[in-house]
Structures are given as structure tokens and as C-alpha cells.
Amino acid sequence: MTYRIAVLPGDGIGAEIVPQALRVLEAVGAKYGLSFTFTEGLIGGIAIDETGQPLPQETLELCRNSDAILLGAIGGPKWDNLPTHLRPEVGALLPLRKALGLYANIRPCRTYDALADASTLKKEVLAGTDMVIIRELTGGLYFGSKGRTDVDGVQQAWDTMIYSTPEIERIVRLAFETARHRRKKLCSVDKANVLESSRLWRETVNRLAPEYPDIAVTHMYVDNAAMQLIRNPGQFDVVVTENTFGDILSDQASMLSASLGMLASASLGGRVGLYEPAHGSAPDIAGQKKANPIATILSAAMMLEYSFNRVAEARAIEAAIEAVLAKGFRTGDIMEAGKRLVNTEEMTDRVLEELA
Numbered sequence: 001m002t003y004r005i006a007v008l009p010g011d012g013i014g015a016e017i018v019p020q021a022l023r024v025l026e027a028v029g030a031k032y033g034l035s036f037t038f039t040e041g042l043i044g045g046i047a048i049d050e051t052g053q054p055l056p057q058e059t060l061e062l063c064r065n066s067d068a069i070l071l072g073a074i075g076g077p078k079w080d081n082l083p084t085h086l087r088p089e090v091g092a093l094l095p096l097r098k099a100l101g102l103y104a105n106i107r108p109c110r111t112y113d114a115l116a117d118a119s120t121l122k123k124e125v126l127a128g129t130d131m132v133i134i135r136e137l138t139g140g141l142y143f144g145s146k147g148r149t150d151v152d153g154v155q156q157a158w159d160t161m162i163y164s165t166p167e168i169e170r171i172v173r174l175a176f177e178t179a180r181h182r183r184k185k186l187c188s189v190d191k192a193n194v195l196e197s198s199r200l201w202r203e204t205v206n207r208l209a210p211e212y213p214d215i216a217v218t219h220m221y222v223d224n225a226a227m228q229l230i231r232n233p234g235q236f237d238v239v240v241t242e243n244t245f246g247d248i249l250s251d252q253a254s255m256l257s258a259s260l261g262m263l264a265s266a267s268l269g270g271r272v273g274l275y276e277p278a279h280g281s282a283p284d285i286a287g288q289k290k291a292n293p294i295a296t297i298l299s300a301a302m303m304l305e306y307s308f309n310r311v312a313e314a315r316a317i318e319a320a321i322e323a324v325l326a327k328g329f330r331t332g333d334i335m336e337a338g339k340r341l342v343n344t345e346e347m348t349d350r351v352l353e354e355l356a
């Protein structure tokens with residue numbers, strides 16, 4: 001079986017970490033008899049520089065004609081002052097997600113035994129943490145109407161948080177189904193004490209809940225959820241929330257696994273899945289071989305599992321990473337005293353050794 005992968009490294013550390021995930025996919029392919037074709041496309045700042053467009057039509061076509069997409073990261077200071085619709089984030093990543101119908105962003109987050117001391121949080125707080133954040137990805141503030149006006153010489157700007165019942169239903173159903181295959185707990189996070197869109201969100205969750213009697217549902221306000229995530233993260237199993245809340249809470253939750261460089265993600269809902277680390281282009285460390293490739297490698301493992309149903313292969317990658325961490329190899333972001341500092345490529349070398 002040959003899988004066609006669209007490879008979009010993007011900007012900053014994207015160009016450093018994506019090749020590492022491809023090395024791992026090649027190795028897994030050789031071991032388990034899968035083959036891949038990797039076709040590179042331009043996206044983000046580098047695409048603006050080379051074509052004038054953040055998401056060239058050619059890239060979109062490449063994605064549509066592939067079996068899955070692996071993306072690094074986009075954006076950076078060089079492109080921050082372009083008009084909003086031309087910026088890498090709003091001009092490329094959001095339209096790509098929308099065009100492919102990727103409404104469900106899955107961000108698994110757990111504490112690795114080997115990294116319990118590498119986190120800024122106490123080991124006792126982290127013990128047993130294993131959750132998945134399910135973030136709605138094609139609605140809410142990101143896609144609602146936005147604009148600026150001048151009212152008597154005073155500038156105003158607005159962004160609209162808007163959700164329809166079908167948009168909420170499909171993501172909430174996916175969260176219920178996910179909980180069914182886990183510890184059967186679903187926490188829906190909203191701001192229903194203030195926001196009308198959150199009230200519709202909560203009503204929808206409550207209306208669907210009787211269809212999933214085996215799942216224990218709770219609701220939590222997002223401000224409390226932010227606190228509970230670091231007070232007692234072990235209480236969460238599946239968390240479902242709207243786009244902006246999920247963006248913020250998932251970066252926060254990444255510290256439960258010691259670094260944003262550990263947080264993988266899958267964006268699903270259409271025919272072609274998009275796999276990317278949750279982090280960005282990390283301009284502060286780009287070009288220095290310091291980036292942690294694990295989030296991207298784990299995203300490739302999610303691709304094997306979710307797009308290709310190659311579960312054993314995905315588990316093998318995860319096990320290899322755990323073994324490497326247990327042996328004390330660390331990129332700078334997860335470094336602790338007494339451990340062995342490695343660069344981006346060397347970390348991948350160690351993972352490949354474990355896989356072999």
C-alpha cells in the first residue's frame with residue numbers, strides 16, 4: 001500500500017522538524033511494509049515570499065489530492081505586519097482547515113513518566129494525567145465576521161463568536177464517541193454564564209447526552225477549567241470546547257507533558273486529515289537545531305492511526321519515543337540536570353534506533 005502524503009514544512013522550525021517526522025515514517029514503512037510518497041508544498045511566509053500568496057492554489061490542490069497532510073508550522077515576525085487576509089495564519093492555515101472541512105482538532109495530552117520532573121508543575125499534581133482536548137476548529141471567533149470602523153474619529157474593531165447547532169452537534173458527538181473508547185468522562189468547557197454562543201453549546205451537549213448514557217458529562221466554565229487543568233489535571237478524560245478556548249487551553253495543557261514541543265495534533269472531519277504539532281514556528285529558536293521534533297513525530301503517528309488505521313505502527317512510534325525519553329535523551333525544552341542534551345536530528349536518530 002502506498003500512501004500519498006502532502007508535506008508542508010512552512011516557516012521557522014517547521015523546516016527543521018518535518019524532515020524528522022518523514023525519517024520516522026520511512027523507517028516505520030520499511031519495517032511494516034508500507035510505502036509513502038512525499039510531495040512538498042509551499043504554505044505560510046515562505047509561500048508569500050516565493051509566490052505572493054500564503055496558500056497557493058497549487059498547495060491546496062496537492063492537499064486535496066493526497067491521502068493525508070503533514071504540516072510543520074507557519075508564521076513569524078517577517079510577515080506579521082501584512083494585511084490580515086495575507087498573513088500566514090489567517091491567509092493560509094485557517095482557509096486550509098476550512099477548505100478541507102477539518103472541524104475537529106484532536107490534541108492528546110498526557111504526562112510521560114520519564115518527564116514527570118521536567119515539567120514546571122509538581123510530579124504529584126501530574127501523576128496519571130491522560131486526556132484529550134477536542135477543539136472545534138472551523139467556527140467561532142476565527143471565522144465569524146470581523147472588521148473595523150471609525151466612529152467619530154474613534155477606531156473600533158470586532159470579531160464575532162458565532163456557532164450553529166449543526167456545527168456544535170458534530171464536534172460534540174465526536175467527543176462523546178471518543179469518550180466511549182476511553183474512560184467515559186466528557187467535560188464540556190464553555191462560558192455559558194456570559195456568552196450566548198456558549199449557551200447554545202451547553203444546550204446542545206445536554207440535548208445529546210441522553211443518547212450516550214454510558215458517558216458521564218460535566219460542564220465547566222473556561223476560567224475554572226484553566227485553573228483546574230493545573231490544579232488537578234488527572235480529573236480530565238475528554239475535554240470538548242470551542243475554537244478559541246481550545247487553542248488556549250491546549251497550549252496550557254502541553255505543560256502537563258513538560259513542553260509545547262511534545263503536543264501533537266490531528267485535524268479531522270473531511271476526506272483528508274491534517275497532522276501538525278500544536279506549537280508554532282518558534283522564531284526564538286529557529287535555525288539553531290534546538291527544536292523538539294517529538295510533537296511532529298507523534299503527529300505522524302496520529303496520521304498512521306487516524307487516516308490509515310495503522311494502529312500497531314502508531315503504537316510502535318509512541319513506544320520508541322517513550323524509550324528514548326526513559327534513556328534520558330532531551331532537547332533543550334525538556335532538559336533537566338543529569339540528562340543528555342541532544343539536538344533535533346540526534347533526538348530523531350535515537351527514535352530510529354529504538355524503532356530498529
Ligand code: NAD
Nearest residue numbers: 073074075076260261278279280281282284285291292333
Ligand atoms: P510558538 O508555539 O511558536 O512558540 C512558543 C514557545 O514555545 C517559544 O518559546 C518556542 O521556542 C517554544 N517552542 C515551540 N515549539 C517548540 C519545539 N518544538 N521545541 C522547543 N521549543 C518549542 O508560539 P509563538 O512564539 O507565539 O508564535 C510564533 C509564530 O508561530 C507566530 O507567527 C504564530 O502565529 C505562529 N503559530 C503557528 C502555528 C501553526 O502553524 N499551527 C501554531 C502556533 C503559532
Ligand code: IPM
Nearest residue numbers: 075089090093094247278280
Ligand atoms: C494552532 C495555532 C493557530 C490557531 C494559529 C496559528 C492560527 O495557534 O494551531 O493552535 O490558533 O489555530
Ligand code: MN
Nearest residue numbers: 247248251278
Ligand atoms: Mn495555538
